[in-house]
Amino acid sequence: MRLNRNLRRFSQPLSIITCTDKLIQNDPGFVELSLERLGENFDLDDFVYAIKANQTVKHVCFSGTFVRELQPDQWKTMLEAVGHLSTLEELQIWCSTIPIGVFRKTIECAKVLRKVYFFRITLSGTQAEFDEFAATLKDHPSLRDFRIGGFQTSDENIILDSVVEAFAEMPALEVVSLQLTGFHESVPFSGNSLARLFQSESLSDLYLSRLGLVAEHFDVIVRGMTENENLRVLDLFGNNINNEHVVSMAEALAHNTGLETLVLPCPAEDLSVESCKAISQALQVNKTLVTLNLPRSILTDEGLTHIAEGLTVNTTLKKIEVGVSKSIGGKGTDALEEMLEKNYELQRLVVSSAEKGVKEKVEFYMRLNEVGRGSLLRDGKATREQWVEMLSTVTNDLDCLFYFISMNPALCQFANTQGADVIVTEEFRPKRRHTIELGNYNSVEDEANKLKAKPRRASAF
Numbered sequence: 001m002r003l004n005r006n007l008r009r010f011s012q013p014l015s016i017i018t019c020t021d022k023l024i025q026n027d028p029g030f031v032e033l034s035l036e037r038l039g040e041n042f043d044l045d046d047f048v049y050a051i052k053a054n055q056t057v058k059h060v061c062f063s064g065t066f067v068r069e070l071q072p073d074q075w076k077t078m079l080e081a082v083g084h085l086s087t088l089e090e091l092q093i094w095c096s097t098i099p100i101g102v103f104r105k106t107i108e109c110a111k112v113l114r115k116v117y118f119f120r121i122t123l124s125g126t127q128a129e130f131d132e133f134a135a136t137l138k139d140h141p142s143l144r145d146f147r148i149g150g151f152q153t154s155d156e157n158i159i160l161d162s163v164v165e166a167f168a169e170m171p172a173l174e175v176v177s178l179q180l181t182g183f184h185e186s187v188p189f190s191g192n193s194l195a196r197l198f199q200s201e202s203l204s205d206l207y208l209s210r211l212g213l214v215a216e217h218f219d220v221i222v223r224g225m226t227e228n229e230n231l232r233v234l235d236l237f238g239n240n241i242n243n244e245h246v247v248s249m250a251e252a253l254a255h256n257t258g259l260e261t262l263v264l265p266c267p268a269e270d271l272s273v274e275s276c277k278a279i280s281q282a283l284q285v286n287k288t289l290v291t292l293n294l295p296r297s298i299l300t301d302e303g304l305t306h307i308a309e310g311l312t313v314n315t316t317l318k319k320i321e322v323g324v325s326k327s328i329g330g331k332g333t334d335a336l337e338e339m340l341e342k343n344y345e346l347q348r349l350v351v352s353s354a355e356k357g358v359k360e361k362v363e364f365y366m367r368l369n370e371v372g373r374g375s376l377l378r379d380g381k382a383t384r385e386q387w388v389e390m391l392s393t394v395t396n397d398l399d400c401l402f403y404f405i406s407m408n409p410a411l412c413q414f415a416n417t418q419g420a421d422v423i424v425t426e427e428f429r430p431k432r433r434h435t436i437e438l439g440n441y442n443s444v445e446d447e448a449n450k451l452k453a454k455p456r457r458a459s460a461f
Contacts, residue, residue: 023050023057031087032059038069048081058087064095064120076102083109090115097154100125104133107140115145120181124154134162138169147177147207153188164193168200177207179238191216198224198231206231210238218245225252225259235263237295243272250278254285261291266298266323276303283310283317293321298353300325304332308339311346321350324358333358340365344374367400377407387411 020043022030051057060082067075076099082088083106091106091113100123107113125133137143146167153160167176176197180187194217197203213221218241225234246264253262267275276299283289299307299322307322324332340346340361346369349362371393376382387408394400405411 020046020050023047023054026054026056028056030054030056032061033057034061034063035066036063037066044074044077048077051081052084055086057085059090059092060085060088061092062094062096067093067096079103080105080109082106085110086112088113090117092117092119093121094118095120097122097124100133101129104129104136107133107143108136112142113140114142115147116143117145117147117149118151119149121148121151122154123151123158125158126155127158130158130160131162134166137163138166140170140172142172143170144172145175146173147175148179149177150179150181152181156185156188158188160189161193164189165196167203168193168196170200171202173200173202175205175207176203177205177209178211179207179209180211185212187211187213187217191220195220195224198228201230204230205233207233207235208239209235213239213241215245218248222248222252225249225256229256229258231258233261234259235261236265237263237293239265241265241267243267243269243275246271246275247278250275250282253279253282253289256286257288259289262289263293263295266294266296271297271299271303273300273302273306276306280306280310283307284313286314287316289317291319292317293319294323295321295352297323298325299323299328299332301329301332304328305335308332308335312339312342314343315345318345319348319350320346321352324351324354326353326355328354328358333361337361344369344378364399367397368403371400373404376404384411 019033023033062079070078075096079098079102082091088110089112091110098118098121123130167173197206198220208217211217213236221234221236222245224231241264246267249264253259271279271294279292279294283292304322304324311317311320336351336358340349343365347366349366351358351362354362371390373390376386376390387404388411390404391401391411394404
């Protein structure tokens with residue numbers, strides 16, 4: 001057994017006796033209990049008594065190793081006892097089997113519980129026990145975050161409609177994450193229960209990953225995206241989707257004013273041109289989306305061109321992930337480059353599967369956006385002092401430095417008219433003491449003309 005105390009800078013193994021004593025003593029520094037191994041001299045009765053007497057522990061984590069060392073009846077007793085911790089706010093259980101009937105009692109007792117996180121677990125019980133659990137769950141006053149990162153039921157015939165509908169009725173619930181392990185051949189809840197979930201007034205983050213969603217679920221999701229303005233995050237990663245539903249979701253996104261993060265799965269046949277066009281049109285009108293992920297998509301020239309058009313107009317998106325074919329042609333890369341030059345807001349653009357040159361171009365423009373080029377170029381009204389300050393921030397990046405000087409050649413002045421090397425202006429030089437050799441010219445006008453005639457391209461190109 002290992003005890004983690006988040007009011008100290010370290011954690012140390014404690015014997016079961018020491019841990020039991022600290023529970024009883026209500027040590028104010030003892031707020032996080034991580035149960036990894038059973039250890040020697042374990043006495044279940046003493047430990048359960050200590051848990052029920054404790055008034056300091058807020059976070060409890062059961063590892064799969066600890067649970068497997070217990071007999072099934074001992075695990076049930078331990079799980080039910082944890083619910084009696086009057087200060088319990090977070091419960092984590094890893095790689096274990098959870099009897100849903102016993103967990104119902106835990107939920108019923110833990111009145112201040114805020115977060116439940118299960119990972120790679122099996123939920124066991126009868127259909128009646130799952131329905132009773134749902135009835136208890138929907139009345140919980142404080143539970144805000146319920147995540148099951150990989151689960152299966154011991155009986156694949158179990159239907160979870162009552163549980164999903166309970167999520168919809170919970171007054172404080174903000175985050176729901178459901179992800180199957182692959183044991184089930186089909187999603188264990190219907191489109192009707194999912195529709196109830198989209199009607200929740202408190203839910204803000206919804207993760208529905210690897211659930212095997214089918215057409216009836218995607219139809220519900222499209223309606224939900226159109227009608228629900230409370231949802232901020234919608235993650236559908238790992239589901240099988242077709243391009244028809246991608247188009248429908250993009251059309252819904254065009255009318256949505258709440259979503260900030262959207263993760264769409266990639267159709268087996270990759271994103272069609274129609275899907276890319278619909279996404280592009282949505283990006284041109286949507287004003288709230290900050291993150292859009294299209295993982296494992298492979299865009300064609302035409303598809304990338306459409307996406308680039310949407311990103312050229314969009315001014316709110318900060319992060320986007322797309323897949324680009326290594327054989328992408330000049331039309332696609334030209335559209336991408338044009339968009340990158342005009343979009344000052346993107347902070348992260350992931351182009352998986354793309355050739356090295358494409359990735360380097362993206363990286364270069366993301367660096368420019370990171371240092372704030374939009375503040376200089378957006379309206380063309382930046383002062384000379386602002387330009388100089390920008391140069392001061394990029395002196396360790398020659399590509400970015402050259403970019404800004406090529407945007408405003410007047411920042412350079414010449415030492416004399418005898419062909420001396422160009423030096424940085426006096427107002428810039430004292431800050432970093434750098435000299436930039438761009439060539440031998442006699443005037444600012446000549447320099448500007450030469451830059452236009454023979455621009456020094458950044459190494460990313």
